[in-house]
Amino acid sequence: MSFREEAEDGNLRKPFLHTGSWYRMGSRQSSMMGSSQVIRDSSVSVLACVLIVALGPIQFGFTSGYSSPTQDAITEDLGLTVSEFSWFGSLSNVGAMVGAIASGQIAEYIGRKGSLMIGSIPNILGWLAISFAKDSSFLYLGRLLEGFGVGIFSYTVPVYIAEIAPQNLRGALGSVNQLSVTIGILLAYLLGLFVQWRILAVLGILPCLILIPGLFFIPESPRWLAKMGMTDDFESSLQVLRGFDTDISIEVNEIKRAVASSTRRTTIRMAELKQKKYYLPLTIGIGLLIFQQLSGANAVVFYSSSIFESAGITSSNVATLGIGAIQVIATAVATWLADKAGRRLLLIISSIGMTVSLLIVAASFYAKDFISEDSGIYSVLGIFSVVGVVAMIIFFSLGMGPIPWVIMSEIFPINIKGLAGSVATLFNWLSAWVVTMSANLLLTWSPGGTFTIYMILSAVAVAFVSFLVPETKGKGLEEIQRSFR
Template sequence: MGRKLPQFIAATCVCIGALGTGTVLGWTSNITDDLKKGKLNDLKMNDDQLGWAGSAMTLGAMVMCFPIGWIADILGRKITVLLTVFPFTIGWLLIISAQHEAMVYVGRVLTGIGGGSFCVCAPLYTSEISETELRGTLGTFFQLFITIGILFTNVFGYVLPMMAFNISCAAVPIAFAALFFFQPETPVWYLRKDKAEMAEKSMRKLRGERYDFTGELKLLQADIENEKKMTKFSEAIKTKAAKKATIICFMLMFYQQLSGINAVIFYTREIFEAAGASLAAHWCTMIIGVVQVVATVFAAWSMDKLGRKILLCISCGVMGFSCFLLGLFFSLKNHEVLDEGGIKNIGFLPILAMILFIIGFSVGLGPIPWLASSEIFPPEVKAKCSSAAATFNWFLAFCVSRFYLNVANAIGNDITFYIFAVICVTGIAFVLFVMPETKGKSFAQIVAELEGAAAAE
């Protein structure tokens, strides 16, 4: 554990910032009733305004994903991650002091800018400080801390007054900056900037004084020298490996968002209330948050043991089944197939389905799409293509979070969840036949496999 401990500490510190992203994502999950009642500075928000308040953060995230990769290449991973504190903090201050719903929307957009930036930078930082055998485990820390942030909002959104709750959310990015400030820049970035001495100091801090990292540093240097000889982006994107990596990453983002996860995260309480669950909606929301954290811990433990593909297949299968159960429950309830007593007898079903859904998401479709973006893109296209994939992800997140309630009202919440179920199940075939396994492989080996697989087609 000697040389691994500094890597775990650095990954943990950077991913504490993801806790801030989780608070932004989960902000509405347990306070919608309070927002409707005007407990945010006497602002009473209707369902349409709540839809914009919930989804506005995805617009900020989507806008920032492209430039943040370029900024991280120029300023460095560490400085760029620390800069996210500013939009986070200003956004929360606007929400805390809001006198009009427009201030809430702008605050949500700004916190979304911070969250979207973090979704690109944190996995990049983690992948560049990690040894190959730790990359999968440390890569899941990002999703783990997002789930902890969502649980934070589930609990404190219920137990704290509105003002105290928002202040506690604003404190998270400030605490992150204080902790992460003392962590090193990645040795990979230093090497790309021809700062070999600084790269050595960074590696020494990340591996420990007693570990001989000379060989590892030479391999990184060789990879970077090869990068410098590579073609421009406009030519590199035409290679078979780049094309296939792009398809894989974009489709994983598609399956992550069109599984319905943001409908569940943003509107957990509404779903339980619509289902008439036998347990109070706010308790159901907290239970879901706890389950998500526990399941993501399991994913962190199993990522480098079981591999990405098997976890994704399990994830898609479990989520598809749980969406079917939710759809079935709403069909029985909405079409009055069962009387009120019968519905009450199966009131546990939406809770069970949501728990299964969150478990499935947390072990696969939650962490792996973000990890894949940092693993499988060839180095000469990684920054731009990862940003493009993240932008696509947040665009889909906006569509789902903004229009879920509208679609559910128009075609029925049962049909909506049946659609989510079908999408999840098709993800199994995609993973089995298209995605390569990246467990325990170097970046060069992954790119070579993509070239070979593409050639074979």
Template sequence: MEDEELAKSLLVTQQPGNIRISNGFGSNDTGASASGVTTVLLLSAFVTACSAFAGGFVAGYSAPAESGIIDDLGLSVAEYSVFGSIMTIGGMIGAVISGKLADIIGRKNTMWILDIFYIMGWLAIYFAKAMMPLSVSVAYLIGSVINWRALALIGAIPCLLLLFGLFFIPESPRWLAKIGREKEFEAALQRLRGKNVNISDEAADIKDYTENIQKIPEDKILDLFQQKYAHLLIVGIGLMVLQQFGGLNGYAYYMNEIFELAGVPSITGFIVVSIPQIPAITLGSILIEKFGRRTLLMVTVTGECLGCFLTGLSFVLQVFEAFYSLGVGSIPWIIISEIFPITKKGSAGSICNAVNWFCNWLVSFTFNFLVEWSPAGTFFIYGSMSFLGVLFIAKLVPETKGRTLEEIQASLTHILQ
């Protein structure tokens, strides 16, 4: 009980209105006003964005590169299924170890290690059986380079920017404070805020928060497997399974094959499918605050179900993509972040993330085999899974918007009675 009370006090302390950042420019002003945006802060944000872009590029690479890789390297369906899904194996491992690794060696060092693996992966793709294209015509060689080898080099660009950018940004001040490196903590925070900004109030807040966090017992995964957390785990894991078994990553990794089955030029298909996603994401961020998480999730999973069946009948893929972007892609993560106590968020996040990646692998690995069996049947299976997802949400998933943890847990108890 004491741990939960401490956790609640931490949440209150860390509300945006309670965090003090002085802008006294060397003075002793203690007013709660935000400092200006600095070059180092912008650079840090850019480097972090490069990391996200690198991950997204990996996820999207296999779709446009599929036909070129299969033709040039002579891969079978099974071999390309391994290629298309192998990223998810790394995702499963990363979901379990990345948090602990970042706590032990720091955020920057963790990003460096991961980025080196990114670059090695792209170079391995680029140089895969590099001598084979010499036996074909020059035109075919140039075409293959443009189609997928050059794409691999483009994918390495944000990785290189990340690699060199990390030399010019400071380590996370909160991590430095956590491990007791006082001088480096203050220096890093000063660099982020600007050399003339008074950081004393913000530094004190971070130290207080770090000291209180360390009083909470270590978050252990096995602690989650208790009766009182069973309902939360069912919801969290169920949402991850629902998100992946709708078939999104089967579509994403092998979209080029879907367009070929539909008789649609790949470039035209990619453009048509991509157009609805940006407005759908924007609209989703507005609707989620107006209608709540549960309602929007039910609507978008229903739309995703409809999109699967339409794709099975006539390859209308953009309906599925639009509804996924509108809510299915983001809302499960939001709900998971809101239903678990702060003392269990880390472990719960690791479990749910690992399940998500495992389901991602299962869908992406089996997609080609299912399509060979029956293209339409594949999408009807995914549509049926989405329909089961609608029933799951209606029966088990609580609304979390504007509710305390106690209210969420009470609603879960009521739902499961």
């Protein structure tokens, strides 16, 4: 009997009585678990899965943070111009655009775990290419390969987490994605202070080398299994994620109904995304991921050392390390708040705080143009600009950093998730490329003007969130997706 037939005739069976299921404690359980012990606590089981897939965004963050501590050394060793290094810094975003286009379809056809496996391979090859680079061509090739893998990670990881997480923990666990990105950035900053840039590139391989074997020890997304019609595997996966003492019948029924309604039309074309039930969540997802980048946070992360040098800070690499640490702490706070304060409120507070912070930075840089470098006021203005940058990163990490990925993974119906997710992620990486490619050139032109542009875009983000973004806290995935109909 199909999911649709079960949903329509009410024959929705209790999972513990399902013939052939994993939790019959028979031979199939033994073969799949490899042990007589089972994880009974839902939060522990899900957290273990999240910690393994979080190695993907750690790799993502390491790629983002790599260019900041290595800029001077790579430029000097390989004789690169400012423009050439800007290309190096931004090419990961070009690769990520290609990865984003492919990510949704890969994740739909071979599963979330298979997608993460595929994303790991180009990352490893990319870091090896950078570590052995003798000229800019190998640097560019390595950066493109890294970006392709990161593009796959950036879509697949938040979707997998959202699909396995219990309703009351989905915001917090979903924010672990961005928390892991910030940890990766911090690691790149920290290790960049002590090791040479080629060795740092070799160290970048480690997250994927651990992720690949780790994927063999976690279950596939139950919602993907349900969509693919794997009834036994779907219920088995959900049971081990929720704990063997948990009655999962209600959640099973919800997923079956969602799959039944979505599979009446199996093929969704780009033109059909214009329907209201599709274009509204797509607009929200694309808009949030674009504003996440256009706020300029990536410019600060990629070129923080240069920004602090422009502000007159002599120990720019140490200051950059401090930024990385602050970002980790602030994102950890957002992880704790996501299921308490709510997604929408955090986004509004974050966008307003970023706007004010960027105004301070822009005003400080503008004022320095009219004051002598020997003046005490000049030093004070340098401190103000650094305070503004730090505040901007804190507010970004509280909302616009982690929450757009959480909401994107929640709002797309299962039948358009692959296509819509690819489109939204593509726009995110296109925006990231524009920002990282232009940041160094804009900062050379006018630091004050650069931060003014970012400030205006952050102010527009406040209006976008206020008028369009719904609150998804405390709602099931199927409930959120039905609301757009």
